[in-house]
Amino acid sequence: MVGMLKKASLGLLITIIASGAVMAQGEAGADCLIIPPSARANGMGQTYVSMSEDATGIWWNPAGMAFIDNIVVDLMHTQLVPDLASDVFYEYVGAAFKVEGIGTVGAAIVYLTYGDYEVTRLTPDPIGTASAWEVCPTVSGAVKIMDSIGIGMNLKFVYISLAPEWAAIEGQAGKGHSVAVDIGGLWKVPEFNLLGYRISRLNIGACVSNLGPSVTFINADQAASLPRNLRVGFSYVPVSSPEASFMIASEVNRPLVEFDRSNTYHVGGEFLYINLIAVRAGYIHDRDGNIKDPTYGLGFVFNKKVRIDWASIPQSRDLGRVHRWSVGVTF
Numbered sequence: 073m074v075g076m077l078k079k080a081s082l083g084l085l086i087t088i089i090a091s092g093a094v095m096a097q098g099e100a101g102a103d104c105l106i107i108p109p110s111a112r113a114n115g116m117g118q119t120y121v122s123m124s125e126d127a128t129g130i131w132w133n134p135a136g137m138a139f140i141d142n143i144v145v146d147l148m149h150t151q152l153v154p155d156l157a158s159d160v161f162y163e164y165v166g167a168a169f170k171v172e173g174i175g176t177v178g179a180a181i182v183y184l185t186y187g188d189y190e191v192t193r194l195t196p197d198p199i200g201t202a203s204a205w206e207v208c209p210t211v212s213g214a215v216k217i218m219d220s221i222g223i224g225m226n227l228k229f230v231y232i233s234l235a236p237e238w239a240a241i242e243g244q245a246g247k248g249h250s251v252a253v254d255i256g257g258l259w260k261v262p263e264f265n266l267l268g269y270r271i272s273r274l275n276i277g278a279c280v281s282n283l284g285p286s287v288t289f290i291n292a293d294q295a296a297s298l299p300r301n302l303r304v305g306f307s308y309v310p311v312s313s314p315e316a317s318f319m320i321a322s323e324v325n326r327p328l329v330e331f332d333r334s335n336t337y338h339v340g341g342e343f344l345y346i347n348l349i350a351v352r353a354g355y356i357h358d359r360d361g362n363i364k365d366p367t368y369g370l371g372f373v374f375n376k377k378v379r380i381d382w383a384s385i386p387q388s389r390d391l392g393r394v395h396r397w398s399v400g401v402t403f
Contacts, residue, residue: 101248101286101287101296101297101298101299102206102208102230102232102250102282102296102298102299103184103206104162104182104183104184104206104207104208104230105182105208105228105230105252105281105282105298105299106299106301107152107162107182107184108120108131108132109128109131109146109148109164109182109398110126110128110131110132110146110148110381111148111369111382111383111396111397111398112342112350112352112369112371112379112383112398113128113132114367114383114385114396115340115342115352115353115354115367115368115369115381115382115383115384115385116321116340116341116342116352116353116354116367116369117321117323117338117339117340117353117354117355117356117366117367118323118338118340118354118356118367118385119305119307119321119322119323119338119339119340119354120132120133120321120323121133121256121277121278121279121303121304121305121323122258122275122276122277122305122306122307122321122323123136123277123307123319123321124136124137124256124258125137125139125140126140126144126146126168126400127144127145127146127167127168127180127400128146128148128164128398128400129168130166130168130178130179130180130210130212130226131164131166131180131182131210132279132303133224133256133257133258133277133278133279134178134212134213134214134224134225134254134255134256134279135222135223135224135256135257135258135277135279136214136222136224136256136258137168137176137178137212137213137214137222138175138176138214138215138216138222138223138258139216139222139258139260140168140169140170140176141170142169142170142402142403143167143168143169143402143403144167144168144169144400144401144402144403145165145166145167145400145403146164146165146166146167146398146399146400147163147164147165147166147398147400148163148164148396148397148398148399149161149162149163149164149397150162150394150395150396150397151394153391153394154394155391155392157187158187159185159187159188160185160187161184161185162182162183162184163181163182163183163184164180164181164182164398165180165181166178166179166181167179167180168212174215175213175214175215175216176213176214176215176224177211177212177213178211178212178213178214179209179210179211179212180209180210180212181207181208181209181210182206182207182208182210183205183206183207184205184206184207185203185204185205185206186203186204186205187203187204188201188202188203189201189202189203189204191235202235202236203233204233204234204235205232205233206230206231206232206233207230207231208228208229208230208231209228209229210226210227210228210229211226211227212224212225212226212227213225220259220260220261220262221257221258221259221260222257222258223255223256223257223258224255224256224257224258225254225255225256226253226254227251227252227253228251228253228254228282228284229249229250230249230250230251230284230287230298231247231248231249232247232248232249232287232289233246233247234246234247234289235247246289247289248287248288248296249287250284250285250286250287250298251284251285252281252282252283252284252298253283253284254279254280254281254282254283255279255280255283256278256279257277257278257279258275258276258277259275259276260274260275261274261275261276271308272309273309273310274306274308274309275306275307275308276305276306277303277304277305277306278303278304278305279302279303280300280301280302280303280328281300281301281302281303282298282299282300282301283298283300284298286298298329299327299329300327300329301325301326301327301328302325302326302328303323303324303325303326304323304324305321305322305323305324305338306321307319307320307321308320308321315345315346316343316344316345316346317343317344318341318342318343318344319341319342319344320339320340320341321339321340321341321342322338322339322340323337323338323339324336324337325337325338333360334359336356336357336358336361337356337357338354338355338356338357339354340352340353340354340355340367341353341354342371344371347373347376348372348373349370349371349372349373350370350371350372350373350381351370351371352367352368352369352370352371352383353366353367353368353369354366354367354368355367356385356386361388362388363386363387363388365386366386367383367384367385368383368384369381369382369383369384376402377401377402377403378400378401378402379399379400379401379402380397380398380399381397381398381399381400382395382396382397383395383396384396
């Protein structure tokens with residue numbers, strides 16, 4: 073079907089350029105699952121699996137929610153390819169709160185639109201305009217199994233709409249859906265001594281994402297695997313005082329779809345001054361995605377409750393950098 077092929081091509085383009093870790097996921101469907109939320113995380117080289125204690129942690133590692141003590145809400149809006157299309161964008165909204173005696177529960181929704189496209193048949197003249205989009209609502213839960221260890225799990229429903237019935241030559245809508253789970257753990261390592269140096273404020277996190285059946289569209293030959301992925305990393309705060317703190321983090325992503333794909337490697341850091349202004353930088357090494365570039369960003373905190381973050385991240389070599397903004401609120 074011509075309309076679906078056009079949109080599938082645009083979907084592949086988004087897969088290549090929208091996220092620093094996308095190409096390492098392998099040839100998979102559901103692009104909405106592989107675009108990382110949080111401008112804070114993006115500014116730090118997309119290293120967040122070990123510090124996911126906000127509502128974007130639902131995406132990064134649900135185990136981080138186990139350490140949330142308040143109600144948190146996070147939102148992100150971003151244009152994915154502003155140089156190519158103004159109507160291709162991504163939205164993330166998430167919320168989490170602690171339930172005394174039970175744990176922490178959360179919910180999030182991701183929406184990705186590829187914008188409008190013209191449908192043609194055997195001639196270049198369009199017969200109409202259609203749109204393509206994806207959506208993924210998620211419910212999440214996390215508990216502490218010890219004071220320093222949390223585990224969490226997500227349940228997702230993925231729905232993809234590439235073409236309506238009238239736009240498909242087969243006369244069947246180009247739509248598919250699937251379900252998936254994420255499972256993660258986060259360990260706040262107790263203080264210890266190493267070579268005479270006291271190590272504290274060290275976190276280790278891991279999460280396996282998007283475990284579920286393939287998305288099938290019109291027939292089984294068009295099935296696309298979900299972008300299964302294993303993410304492991306750490307974060308460490310060597311300097312912490314009421315005036316300033318400095319954190320470093322690192323993360324490795326292992327694709328679980330096509331195993332000949334290389335890992336992606338991420339490092340980052342954040343300097344926070346008087347709990348008001350944050351300066352961030354990082355680096356992404358994605359050999360298959362042809363991304364070996366720095367990231368950077370800023371953050372502003374108001375009354376320890378409202379967070380506004382900005383990040384600049386690389387795309388593939390032939391495309392310019394993109395900006396991401398996010399807002400977080402703690403109640």
